[in-house]
Amino acid sequence: MTRPVTHIIRLLKWGRILARHGALRAIEADRNTPAQVKRLCRIARFGTIQPKVPDYAGAFRAIGPAAIKLGQTLATRPDIIGEEAAHNLLMLQDQLPPAPFDQVYAQIDNSLNKPAAALFDYIDPVPVGAASIAQVHRARTNEGKDVAIKVLRPGIREQFARDIETYEWAAAHLEALGGEAARLRP
Secondary structure (H helix, E strand, C coil): CCCHHHHHHHHHHHHHHHHHCCCCHHHHHCCCCCHHHHHHHHHHHCCCCCCCCCCHHHHHHHHCHHHHHHHHHHCCCHHHHCHHHHHHHHHHHCCCCCCCHHHHHHHHHHHHCCCHHHCEEEECCCCCEECCCEEEEEEEECCCCEEEEEEECCCHHHHHHHHHHHHHHHHHHHHHCCHHHHHHCC
16 A cells, blocks of 8 residues: 555656646646645646646656556547647657667566567567557567567556556545536546
8 A cells, every 4th residue: 555645746746747848737727626736736836947838748758658548548538628738638649769679678578488589589679669558569480470579668567556546546635625526536
Protein backbone atom coordinates (compact mmCIF):
# COMPACT_ATOMS: atom_id res chain seq x y z
CA MET A 1 0.00 0.00 0.00
CA THR A 2 1.43 3.32 -1.07
CA ARG A 3 1.47 6.07 1.52
CA PRO A 4 -0.58 9.22 0.82
CA VAL A 5 2.58 11.37 0.89
CA THR A 6 3.98 9.33 -2.02
CA HIS A 7 0.83 10.02 -4.06
CA ILE A 8 1.01 13.72 -3.20
CA ILE A 9 4.67 13.94 -4.27
CA ARG A 10 3.86 12.23 -7.58
CA LEU A 11 0.90 14.54 -8.17
CA LEU A 12 2.99 17.63 -7.40
CA LYS A 13 5.68 16.47 -9.82
CA TRP A 14 3.07 15.82 -12.52
CA GLY A 15 1.41 19.16 -11.74
CA ARG A 16 4.73 20.97 -12.35
CA ILE A 17 5.07 19.18 -15.70
CA LEU A 18 1.51 20.11 -16.66
CA ALA A 19 2.19 23.72 -15.60
CA ARG A 20 5.38 23.99 -17.68
CA HIS A 21 3.36 22.87 -20.71
CA GLY A 22 0.53 25.35 -20.00
CA ALA A 23 -1.87 22.47 -19.43
CA LEU A 24 -3.34 23.70 -16.12
CA ARG A 25 -4.73 26.96 -17.46
CA ALA A 26 -8.03 25.47 -18.67
CA ILE A 27 -8.57 23.54 -15.44
CA GLU A 28 -7.97 26.65 -13.39
CA ALA A 29 -10.29 28.75 -15.55
CA ASP A 30 -13.18 26.28 -15.53
CA ARG A 31 -16.02 27.42 -13.26
CA ASN A 32 -16.71 23.78 -12.30
CA THR A 33 -13.21 23.19 -10.94
CA PRO A 34 -13.31 22.89 -7.14
CA ALA A 35 -11.55 25.71 -5.28
CA GLN A 36 -9.10 23.23 -3.71
CA VAL A 37 -8.01 22.04 -7.17
CA LYS A 38 -7.63 25.62 -8.41
CA ARG A 39 -5.33 26.33 -5.45
CA LEU A 40 -3.23 23.27 -6.29
CA CYS A 41 -2.99 24.45 -9.91
CA ARG A 42 -1.73 27.86 -8.75
CA ILE A 43 0.86 26.17 -6.54
CA ALA A 44 2.00 23.93 -9.40
CA ARG A 45 2.27 26.94 -11.75
CA PHE A 46 4.26 29.07 -9.29
CA GLY A 47 7.54 30.13 -10.87
CA THR A 48 6.99 28.34 -14.18
CA ILE A 49 7.21 29.84 -17.63
CA GLN A 50 4.24 28.65 -19.65
CA PRO A 51 3.74 28.62 -23.40
CA LYS A 52 0.96 30.78 -24.86
CA VAL A 53 -0.66 27.66 -26.38
CA PRO A 54 -0.97 24.66 -24.06
CA ASP A 55 0.83 21.49 -25.15
CA TYR A 56 -1.25 18.79 -23.49
CA ALA A 57 0.32 15.98 -25.52
CA GLY A 58 3.83 17.11 -24.60
CA ALA A 59 2.89 17.20 -20.92
CA PHE A 60 1.36 13.73 -20.99
CA ARG A 61 4.41 12.34 -22.84
CA ALA A 62 6.70 13.85 -20.19
CA ILE A 63 4.65 12.33 -17.36
CA GLY A 64 4.81 8.83 -18.78
CA PRO A 65 3.01 5.89 -20.37
CA ALA A 66 -0.07 5.83 -18.12
CA ALA A 67 -0.58 9.55 -18.78
CA ILE A 68 -0.22 8.92 -22.51
CA LYS A 69 -2.97 6.29 -22.32
CA LEU A 70 -5.12 8.71 -20.30
CA GLY A 71 -4.47 11.42 -22.88
CA GLN A 72 -5.42 9.09 -25.73
CA THR A 73 -8.70 8.39 -23.96
CA LEU A 74 -9.35 12.08 -23.23
CA ALA A 75 -8.72 12.89 -26.91
CA THR A 76 -11.97 11.07 -27.67
CA ARG A 77 -13.93 13.33 -25.27
CA PRO A 78 -13.94 16.90 -26.63
CA ASP A 79 -17.29 17.30 -24.87
CA ILE A 80 -15.42 17.12 -21.55
CA ILE A 81 -12.02 18.65 -22.31
CA GLY A 82 -12.79 20.95 -25.25
CA GLU A 83 -11.96 20.81 -28.95
CA GLU A 84 -8.52 22.45 -28.69
CA ALA A 85 -7.28 20.07 -25.99
CA ALA A 86 -8.75 17.01 -27.74
CA HIS A 87 -7.11 17.99 -31.03
CA ASN A 88 -3.74 18.46 -29.31
CA LEU A 89 -4.03 15.11 -27.51
CA LEU A 90 -4.55 13.35 -30.85
CA MET A 91 -0.78 13.75 -31.31
CA LEU A 92 -0.40 11.00 -28.70
CA GLN A 93 -1.55 8.56 -31.39
CA ASP A 94 1.67 9.25 -33.30
CA GLN A 95 4.77 7.10 -33.02
CA LEU A 96 6.82 7.72 -29.89
CA PRO A 97 10.61 7.52 -29.51
CA PRO A 98 11.72 3.90 -29.05
CA ALA A 99 13.38 2.50 -25.96
CA PRO A 100 17.11 1.77 -26.39
CA PHE A 101 17.63 -1.55 -28.19
CA ASP A 102 19.99 -2.99 -25.55
CA GLN A 103 17.18 -2.61 -22.98
CA VAL A 104 14.65 -4.07 -25.43
CA TYR A 105 16.92 -7.03 -26.15
CA ALA A 106 17.30 -7.72 -22.42
CA GLN A 107 13.50 -7.49 -22.10
CA ILE A 108 13.12 -10.12 -24.85
CA ASP A 109 15.55 -12.42 -23.02
CA ASN A 110 13.66 -11.99 -19.73
CA SER A 111 10.21 -12.39 -21.28
CA LEU A 112 11.02 -15.62 -23.11
CA ASN A 113 12.90 -17.20 -20.19
CA LYS A 114 15.74 -18.07 -22.54
CA PRO A 115 18.27 -16.10 -24.52
CA ALA A 116 16.83 -14.39 -27.59
CA ALA A 117 19.83 -15.74 -29.54
CA ALA A 118 18.52 -19.26 -28.91
CA LEU A 119 15.30 -18.41 -30.76
CA PHE A 120 16.22 -15.75 -33.30
CA ASP A 121 18.92 -15.47 -35.95
CA TYR A 122 18.26 -11.77 -36.24
CA ILE A 123 16.30 -9.02 -34.51
CA ASP A 124 16.18 -5.66 -36.24
CA PRO A 125 17.34 -3.03 -33.72
CA VAL A 126 15.19 -0.38 -35.43
CA PRO A 127 11.55 -0.85 -34.41
CA VAL A 128 8.72 -0.91 -36.93
CA GLY A 129 6.67 1.09 -34.44
CA ALA A 130 7.00 2.41 -30.91
CA ALA A 131 4.08 3.27 -28.67
CA SER A 132 3.66 4.19 -25.01
CA ILE A 133 3.63 0.63 -23.71
CA ALA A 134 5.39 -1.50 -26.32
CA GLN A 135 7.34 -1.45 -29.53
CA VAL A 136 7.54 -3.90 -32.44
CA HIS A 137 10.71 -5.26 -34.04
CA ARG A 138 11.14 -7.42 -37.14
CA ALA A 139 12.99 -10.66 -36.51
CA ARG A 140 13.92 -13.96 -38.13
CA THR A 141 13.62 -17.20 -36.19
CA ASN A 142 16.32 -19.84 -36.19
CA GLU A 143 14.05 -21.78 -38.57
CA GLY A 144 14.20 -18.89 -41.06
CA LYS A 145 10.66 -17.59 -40.51
CA ASP A 146 10.16 -13.80 -40.59
CA VAL A 147 8.19 -12.63 -37.56
CA ALA A 148 7.33 -9.50 -35.61
CA ILE A 149 8.17 -9.28 -31.92
CA LYS A 150 6.09 -6.99 -29.74
CA VAL A 151 8.11 -6.04 -26.68
CA LEU A 152 6.87 -4.24 -23.59
CA ARG A 153 8.98 -1.23 -22.72
CA PRO A 154 11.40 -2.08 -19.89
CA GLY A 155 9.86 -1.47 -16.44
CA ILE A 156 6.47 -0.55 -17.92
CA ARG A 157 4.37 -2.91 -15.78
CA GLU A 158 5.73 -1.52 -12.53
CA GLN A 159 5.58 2.12 -13.63
CA PHE A 160 2.06 1.73 -15.00
CA ALA A 161 0.85 0.07 -11.78
CA ARG A 162 2.35 2.88 -9.63
CA ASP A 163 0.84 5.59 -11.78
CA ILE A 164 -2.61 3.99 -11.92
CA GLU A 165 -2.59 3.60 -8.14
CA THR A 166 -1.93 7.34 -7.80
CA TYR A 167 -4.62 8.17 -10.40
CA GLU A 168 -7.14 6.11 -8.44
CA TRP A 169 -6.12 7.77 -5.17
CA ALA A 170 -6.43 11.25 -6.71
CA ALA A 171 -9.75 10.41 -8.41
CA ALA A 172 -11.26 9.21 -5.12
CA HIS A 173 -10.20 12.41 -3.38
CA LEU A 174 -11.42 14.58 -6.24
CA GLU A 175 -14.77 12.80 -6.31
CA ALA A 176 -15.11 13.29 -2.55
CA LEU A 177 -15.05 17.07 -3.12
CA GLY A 178 -18.50 16.75 -4.70
CA GLY A 179 -19.98 18.97 -7.38
CA GLU A 180 -19.07 18.37 -11.02
CA ALA A 181 -16.21 16.07 -10.05
CA ALA A 182 -18.59 13.73 -8.24
CA ARG A 183 -20.98 13.81 -11.19
CA LEU A 184 -18.20 12.84 -13.65
CA ARG A 185 -17.07 10.01 -11.33
CA PRO A 186 -13.37 10.20 -12.21
